[in-house]
Amino acid sequence: MKRHTITPRDGWQRTVEEQGLIYPLTRLPDGTLRPYWDESAYYSFSLPEVEALEEVVEELHAMSLAAAEHIVARGRFADLGIRDPRLAELVAESWRRRAELPSLYGRFDLRYDGTGPAKLLEYNADTPTSLVEAASPQWFWMEERFPGADQWNSLHERLVAAWQRQGELLPPGPLYFAHSAGDELGEDLMTVAYLRETAVQAGLDTRAISMEDIVWDRLSERFVDEGYRFIRSCFKLYPWEWLTTDRFGPHVLETLDNGGGTGTTCWIEPAWKMLLSNKALLAVMWELFPGHPNLLPSYLDGPRELADTTGYVAKPLLGREGAGVTVHEAGAAPVLRDEPCCYQEFAPLPDMDGNRVVLGAWVVEEEAAGLGIRESSGLITDEYARFLPHVIL
Numbered sequence: 001m002k003r004h005t006i007t008p009r010d011g012w013q014r015t016v017e018e019q020g021l022i023y024p025l026t027r028l029p030d031g032t033l034r035p036y037w038d039e040s041a042y043y044s045f046s047l048p049e050v051e052a053l054e055e056v057v058e059e060l061h062a063m064s065l066a067a068a069e070h071i072v073a074r075g076r077f078a079d080l081g082i083r084d085p086r087l088a089e090l091v092a093e094s095w096r097r098r099a100e101l102p103s104l105y106g107r108f109d110l111r112y113d114g115t116g117p118a119k120l121l122e123y124n125a126d127t128p129t130s131l132v133e134a135a136s137p138q139w140f141w142m143e144e145r146f147p148g149a150d151q152w153n154s155l156h157e158r159l160v161a162a163w164q165r166q167g168e169l170l171p172p173g174p175l176y177f178a179h180s181a182g183d184e185l186g187e188d189l190m191t192v193a194y195l196r197e198t199a200v201q202a203g204l205d206t207r208a209i210s211m212e213d214i215v216w217d218r219l220s221e222r223f224v225d226e227g228y229r230f231i232r233s234c235f236k237l238y239p240w241e242w243l244t245t246d247r248f249g250p251h252v253l254e255t256l257d258n259g260g261g262t263g264t265t266c267w268i269e270p271a272w273k274m275l276l277s278n279k280a281l282l283a284v285m286w287e288l289f290p291g292h293p294n295l296l297p298s299y300l301d302g303p304r305e306l307a308d309t310t311g312y313v314a315k316p317l318l319g320r321e322g323a324g325v326t327v328h329e330a331g332a333a334p335v336l337r338d339e340p341c342c343y344q345e346f347a348p349l350p351d352m353d354g355n356r357v358v359l360g361a362w363v364v365e366e367e368a369a370g371l372g373i374r375e376s377s378g379l380i381t382d383e384y385a386r387f388l389p390h391v392i393l
Contacts, residue, residue, distance in 0.1 A: 001045055001114030003352040008039045009144065016137040020194055023185045026384055037133060038386040039141060041353075043373055044393045049114070050152045054368040056118050056294050057108055057361045061368075063292070064123055067284040068095060068275040079300055080278045081317050081340050086253060087244055093258045094271035101258070101270040102166040103365070104195075104235075105131075105159070107372075109381070110359040113350035117293040120285075121344075121358065122315070126269050126277035127239050129187050130360055130387060131155070132194045134372030138389035150392040152371040156198065158364040163202035165365075171257070171266055174205040176225070176234040181210040188237045195235060211238050216251050223255065223265050232257075233266040240274045241318050243267070279315045279342035296345040303343040307334040311346035321383040348379055356381070 009015065013024050016037050026036040045053075071077065072095045077088040094101060106125035112118040135155035142151050177196040179188040196206050209225055214234075217224045223231045236243065243252055256271060257264035275281065282298040289295060297306060306312035311330040316323070317340050327346060328335060349356035355375040362370040374385040 001043060001049060001112065003041055003043055003355075003357075005041050005353075006039070006145070009141075012037070012039055015140075016133075019137045019140055020132050020190055021137045022190055023187050026386075028384060034384075034386075036386055037137065038375070038388050041388055042145075043357075043388060043390040045114075045152070045390060047150070047392055050371075050392055053110075053112070053118060053152075053359075053361065053371075056110075057363060057368040058366070060108055060120055060123075060294060061106075061363050061366065063285055063289055063295075064125075064276055064281060067281055067288055068272065070288060071275055071281075071284060072096070076284070079284070080275070080280045082274070084244075090253060090256055090258065091271050091274050094256075095275065097258050098270065098272050100169060101272070102169045102233075102266065102268045103270055103273065104162055104166070104268060105365075105369075106273075106276065106363045107131075108361045108363065110361055111347050111349060112359050113352075113357075118359070119296050119347055120282070120294055121296075121347075122279060123276055123281060126273045127237050127320070128360075128362075129191050129237075130372050130374065131362070132187075132190050133387045134360065134362060134370055135159070135194065138372070138387075141389045142391050146391050146393075151390065152392065153369075155362055155364065155370040158367065158369045159195065159198040160201045162365050163199045163204055167199075167202060167204050170204075171232040173230065173232045174207045175199060175268075176207045176209050176231050178209050178211050178214065178234055178236045178238065180238055181212045192235070192237050199235075209234075211236065216248055221251075221255070223251070231265055233268070235268040239318070239320075240269075240271060240277070277318075279317045279319075280340075282315075282342050282344055296347055298342055298344040300340070300342060302336055303328070303334050306330075306343065306345050307332070313344050313346050314341045315344060316341055321381075323382075325380050327379055349376070349381070358385075 016024050024037040025033045072092045082088050107128035108123055109121040110118040139153050177192045179192040199206050213226050215224050255264045257266040283300045286298045303312040312328050314326045357375050358381045360372040373388045376385040
């Protein structure tokens with residue numbers, strides 16, 4: 001793994017926008033703009049290195065499923081902040097019937113510098129983004145800048161193939177693709193639009209809708225679209241913790257399709273993904289696989305020995321883009337947060353030419369499918385991070 005500088009292509013912004021990345025710039029707090037898609041540098045990997053990372057990702061995925069099984073079998077939903085018994089049972093039922101429910105993708109965030117084992121930072125298994133740039137613009141960038149090279153990137157082909165297989169699990173009628181109209185940057189919109197395109201290529205009948213335009217029809221007791229057509233299946237880029245707690249949450253639970261039934265809605269990702277998209281998963285995995293070379297020590301009851309040895313990072317159980325994450329160096333007095341958190345060993349992101357880098361390794365269904373790389377200026381990868389392409393040399 002190496003970082004290289006390179007001159008960006010002429011007209012790069014227009015090029016990536018035409019390829020679906022309509023948010024190529026990031027507005028900083030002072031109002032200035034900086035590239036989010038950053039092709040002034042790129043990362044290179046060797047093929048054996050990528051093959052080894054693929055094995056790590058698939059092993060981590062299998063371990064995360066084992067942790068989910070443990071949570072359900074032991075009834076540890078309170079550790080995830082799920083205290084509503086009805087929701088806990090619906091999630092458990094979703095897990096038990098997961099073979100009948102469509103489930104598409106997820107993204108592992110890894111600490112890796114090319115010299116030691118990759119370490120799991122978190123698993124984004126419900127509403128992961130940065131998919132468009134990983135699947136499309138960076139592939140075309142490679143073809144233009146490094147003809148004949150390769151890339152850890154089979155995302156598009158695997159997504160289309162996944163929809164072809166999972167289409168058999170869908171109830172009759174069109175598959176809706178929903179994003180929130182509150183998305184100001186357009187990232188959620190374009191992620192959903194891209195996934196809808198892969199479903200269309202798989203031969204599925206699809207519709208686009210915003211979450212705000214989904215209607216609860218009191219007469220039929222169903223979720224419907226603006227034309228009052230029954231929504232039987234819907235891919236939503238909308239976290240389950242929002243879906244189940246907003247004012248329509250009770251109706252979501254009443255009509256949740258956990259494997260068939262008239263008058264119900266099949267949501268993708270399914271409810272059992274709540275088990276994987278929660279930072280408590282990291283602590284459960286460490287309990288089940290202590291000392292595993294690809295895991296960091298993680299706890300739910302406090303930082304324990306980490307406060308004196310390595311330092312720790314406190315992560316809210318739910319959150320996106322590094323929100324609420326705090327770093328605590330070794331030797332400082334332990335700080336227990338009021339909100340439930342996962343306390344994970346502090347493993348600073350690698351410093352590559354003054355940039356802090358994190359690898360986003362994608363899984364489609366059960367298989368490793370691609371890589372996206374983000375850089376940040378600080379230790380926490382937040383909404384001001386930059387996306388850089390990569391190549392296998």
